[in-house]
Amino acid sequence: MESLRKYLDKIKPNFEEGGKCAKLKSTFEAFESFLFVPNEQTPAKGAHIRDAVDLKRTITVVLIALMPALFFGMWNVGYFHYQMTGEESGLFGNFFYGLVAMLPNIIASYVCGLFLEFMFAQIRKEQVNEGFLATGLLIPMICPVDTPCWMVGIATMFAVLIGKEVFGGTGMNIVNPALLARAFLFFAYPGKMSGDVVWVADYGKTLDLIKNNELPANTIVDGFSGATPLGQLAHDGTTSYSVMDMFLGFIPGSVGETSTLAILIGAVILIWTGIASWKIMLSGVAGVAVMGLLLNACGSEAYTQLPFYYHFILGGFAFGIVFMATDPVTAAQTECGKWVYGFLIGVVAILVRVVNPAFPEGVMLAILLMNVCAPLIDHCVIRANVKRRLNRAKVK
Amino acid sequence: MSKVIKLKQGLDINLEGEAQKAVAQTIMPTEISLKPSDFACFKPHLEVKVGDKVKAGSVLFTDKNNPEICFCSPVSGEVTEVRRAERRRITDVIVKADSTIEYEKFDTNASSKDAVKALLMKSGAWAYLRQRPFNIIANPNQDAKAVYISTFDSAPLAADYQFVMKDQMADFQAGVDLLSKLAPVFVGYDAKVSGNIFQNVKNATVNGFEGPHPAGNAGVQISHVCPVNKGEMVIVVNPQDVAMIGRLATKGIYDAKKTVVIAGSKVKAPAYVSTYANVKVSDLVAGKYDSADARIISGNVLSGTKLDENGYLGFYDNGITIIPEGNYYDFFGWALPGLKKYSFTRTFFSWLSPSKKYDLDTHMHGEKRAYVVTGTFENLVPMDILPLQLIKATLAQNLELMEELGIYEVAEEDFALCEFADTSKTDIQAIIRKGLDFMVQETM
Numbered sequence: 001m002e003s004l005r006k007y008l009d010k011i012k013p014n015f016e017e018g019g020k021c022a023k024l025k026s027t028f029e030a031f032e033s034f035l036f037v038p039n040e041q042t043p044a045k046g047a048h049i050r051d052a053v054d055l056k057r058t059i060t061v062v063l064i065a066l067m068p069a070l071f072f073g074m075w076n077v078g079y080f081h082y083q084m085t086g087e088e089s090g091l092f093g094n095f096f097y098g099l100v101a102m103l104p105n106i107i108a109s110y111v112c113g114l115f116l117e118f119m120f121a122q123i124r125k126e127q128v129n130e131g132f133l134a135t136g137l138l139i140p141m142i143c144p145v146d147t148p149c150w151m152v153g154i155a156t157m158f159a160v161l162i163g164k165e166v167f168g169g170t171g172m173n174i175v176n177p178a179l180l181a182r183a184f185l186f187f188a189y190p191g192k193m194s195g196d197v198v199w200v201a202d203y204g205k206t207l208d209l210i211k212n213n214e215l216p217a218n219t220i221v222d223g224f225s226g227a228t229p230l231g232q233l234a235h236d237g238t239t240s241y242s243v244m245d246m247f248l249g250f251i252p253g254s255v256g257e258t259s260t261l262a263i264l265i266g267a268v269i270l271i272w273t274g275i276a277s278w279k280i281m282l283s284g285v286a287g288v289a290v291m292g293l294l295l296n297a298c299g300s301e302a303y304t305q306l307p308f309y310y311h312f313i314l315g316g317f318a319f320g321i322v323f324m325a326t327d328p329v330t331a332a333q334t335e336c337g338k339w340v341y342g343f344l345i346g347v348v349a350i351l352v353r354v355v356n357p358a359f360p361e362g363v364m365l366a367i368l369l370m371n372v373c374a375p376l377i378d379h380c381v382i383r384a385n386v387k388r389r390l391n392r393a394k395v396k
Numbered sequence: 397m398s399k400v401i402k403l404k405q406g407l408d409i410n411l412e413g414e415a416q417k418a419v420a421q422t423i424m425p426t427e428i429s430l431k432p433s434d435f436a437c438f439k440p441h442l443e444v445k446v447g448d449k450v451k452a453g454s455v456l457f458t459d460k461n462n463p464e465i466c467f468c469s470p471v472s473g474e475v476t477e478v479r480r481a482e483r484r485r486i487t488d489v490i491v492k493a494d495s496t497i498e499y500e501k502f503d504t505n506a507s508s509k510d511a512v513k514a515l516l517m518k519s520g521a522w523a524y525l526r527q528r529p530f531n532i533i534a535n536p537n538q539d540a541k542a543v544y545i546s547t548f549d550s551a552p553l554a555a556d557y558q559f560v561m562k563d564q565m566a567d568f569q570a571g572v573d574l575l576s577k578l579a580p581v582f583v584g585y586d587a588k589v590s591g592n593i594f595q596n597v598k599n600a601t602v603n604g605f606e607g608p609h610p611a612g613n614a615g616v617q618i619s620h621v622c623p624v625n626k627g628e629m630v631i632v633v634n635p636q637d638v639a640m641i642g643r644l645a646t647k648g649i650y651d652a653k654k655t656v657v658i659a660g661s662k663v664k665a666p667a668y669v670s671t672y673a674n675v676k677v678s679d680l681v682a683g684k685y686d687s688a689d690a691r692i693i694s695g696n697v698l699s700g701t702k703l704d705e706n707g708y709l710g711f712y713d714n715g716i717t718i719i720p721e722g723n724y725y726d727f728f729g730w731a732l733p734g735l736k737k738y739s740f741t742r743t744f745f746s747w748l749s750p751s752k753k754y755d756l757d758t759h760m761h762g763e764k765r766a767y768v769v770t771g772t773f774e775n776l777v778p779m780d781i782l783p784l785q786l787i788k789a790t791l792a793q794n795l796e797l798m799e800e801l802g803i804y805e806v807a808e809e810d811f812a813l814c815e816f817a818d819t820s821k822t823d824i825q826a827i828i829r830k831g832l833d834f835m836v837q838e839t840m
Contacts, residue, residue: 036725037730043826049757050818051818052734052746053761053762055820057731057743129765273743274740274742275743277771328770328771386800388780
């Protein structure tokens with residue numbers, strides 16, 4: 001440890017202005033502060049002691065909270081792949097298959113995104129912000145497992161460039177970069193992001209091979225369908241999966257979104273540590289419940305009659321409200337605003353999901369829409385605060 | 397009956413090194429210094445020269461903009477040095493103290509508001525009256541809406557006024573009586589203390605406050621009792637300084653005796669000492685603390701000022717806190733469980749032991765980052781203020797928005813906890829102070 005510190009001190013001058021590797025200053029600092037929290041001390045006037053938390057720790061907690069959903073998602077990828085082929089496989093077989101299937105996407109998203117982050121930090125002569133470490137994992141988790149890694153790479157670069165850096169970098173972005181990446185894929189490559197065949201690893205490829213007579217028809221188990229419950233519901237208003245399957249995650253879907261239980265564990269970690277806003281999560285759930293009940297009351301089709309609690313465990317709602325809607329930069333920043341923001345996400349998500357036939361899932365669009373509306377919500381809350389102050393001055 | 401106001405937001409940080417409730421000794425200063433830098437937005441006009449003999453209550457300098465406001469020596473002795481910094485800016489006016497104090501005599505026959513003002517300004521007591529807005533010395537040319545006295549300091553390791561003031565209550569009451577001639581007096585007391593000695597102060601509106609720090613901050617209490625609107629002014633004064641004003645009213649002398657708490661994990665035997673205002677720090681602490689890697693702070697750990705041993709106690713400060721410096725690299729500090737690390741969040745496993753006392757040092761625990769996290773500040777500021785939005789407006793120097801969001805109601809100390817808990821490690825109190833200076837410059 002001490003020798004590592006000495007080595008870093010020795011090579012540090014190379015990265016300073018005028019040094020041999022001055023162009024890598026931000027990169028060096030990022031790795032140095034990764035190894036050692038710097039020895040900076042508090043200023044002579046002000047708070048002399050500081051909270052131990054910093055952005056690195058905050059992001060670390062988010063990553064830890066994502067782990068249950070990620071690991072379960074990997075298992076789920078293997079499980080459905082082997083369901084399709086009919087091969088026998090155990091817990092580790094499923095997990096290992098999913099891990100191998102996921103890795104290229106995770107690597108693509110981190111490499112492409114971090115490259116841009118480091119580059120922009122250096123151009124701006126700033127330090128590298130840690131926010132992308134969460135975004136980089138979220139992107140492959142909200143895509144179907146069969147998304148090619150080059151698509152993930154392009155989408156990530158689009159999201160970081162257009163979603164974040166053009167606005168001034170971390171803390172300045174208007175929409176959540178991870179969701180922007182997904183939206184980019186959704187509209188640029190719709191064939192790879194929706195339908196019934198993209199959710200199970202290698203399903204589409206196998207179907208093609210069977211069609212071309214390169215594989216026997218019995219490669220796929222008879223009667224296997226890779227459709228998600230949401231896809232089935234949008235089709236005829238019923239689903240073949242049980243509530244328990246959907247809650248635990250025995251359904252196909254984007255990698256991270258399948259198990260509501262795993263996401264709940266993440267939610268508990270985020271709320272308990274105080275990293276994510278429970279207000280957004282709770283009001284989001286309330287929004288879904290209200291909209292679900294409203295549709296029950298006034299709808300006549302089978303889909304509108306779906307019990308409201310189905311919406312919590314279907315599709316990406318749980319993942320979206322816990323990990324996406326709570327992104328503090330793009331959410332409403334006032335505490336009152338958070339209630340409104342979360343509630344409207346719930347309402348809009350279900351509205352798009354049930355009423356709009358073009359989009360089987362509405363969570364991504366709902367969060368992106370509310371990301372854009374969040375400054376407006378905040379503006380109203382701020383004006384209300386200002387008005388209270390002005391009224392106080394008048395009443396005397 | 398006084399009412400009790402309960403405040404939810406805030407944080408009490410449990411620190412090691414709390415002072416024993418005993419006056420360990422009485423210390424006569426060898427030297428004092430009056431520092432113009434203790435006063436925000438202030439330019440001094442020097443009234444003495446090196447070699448002059450002064451008494452306690454003799455003018456050392458006055459306010460260039462309000463020449464009636466005098467800044468007086470708390471002890472008698474000889475002016476030995478006037479220290480200056482770049483552009484001849486005065487940093488210290490130093491008086492070598494006599495062993496016994498001789499006092500200037502002031503005529504205490506003041507019944508009208510103007511006479512009280514004149515007495516306070518002439519005797520050096522006016523400087524102890526600060527105003528909201530802006531947290532600067534109160535403007536004598538403006539009528540105050542109220543005089544506000546918070547009788548408890550909720551900051552970590554701060555002086556306990558129940559103990560400090562228990563023998564000075566007659567002086568305190570005399571001070572309140574005099575100040576009530578300026579404007580209605582409001583007193584805020586700590587409702588957690590049963591049988592609070594300030595509960596029955598006369599000639600004042602008394603309110604109880606209950607809650608974690610910053611419940612003891614005058615600014616926080618004012619916002620609940622008599623909020624400062626645009627164009628209004630509330631005078632804020634510390635309890636010990638009220639007692640000093642009381643002695644001025646009854647005896648006609650500027651008697652700046654004060655009880656100072658010496659606390660912090662680096663202090664060998666944390667306790668109280670009885671001494672005088674603006675005393676040299678080495679007189680108070682020499683030999684009483686572990687000097688290796690120690691930071692001496694005049695005031696509390698959340699909003700005090702760093703000093704070296706040759707420094708002097710800050711004008712408004714009632715305590716010295718000594719904590720370890722944090723000059724070290726923390727190997728994977730952000731990743732380890734962190735049982736000994738204190739955090740307002742529960743991101744470190746120290747939440748497992750909530751009642752533990754912490755020995756916190758001056759390490760930053762991270763580097764400056766963009767504002768990302770929201771919702772923390774709102775849990776630390778018990779006022780109807782949007783802290784993050786106000787800070788951002790202040791950074792942008794958007795005068796109109798700062799005014800709308802309540803810059804008139806706050807002082808930098810009200811944001812001390814925000815600065816402590818800030819994930820992005822920005823110096824929020826400095827930002828707010830700069831914003832207040834900017835407002836003063838633009839509006840006064």
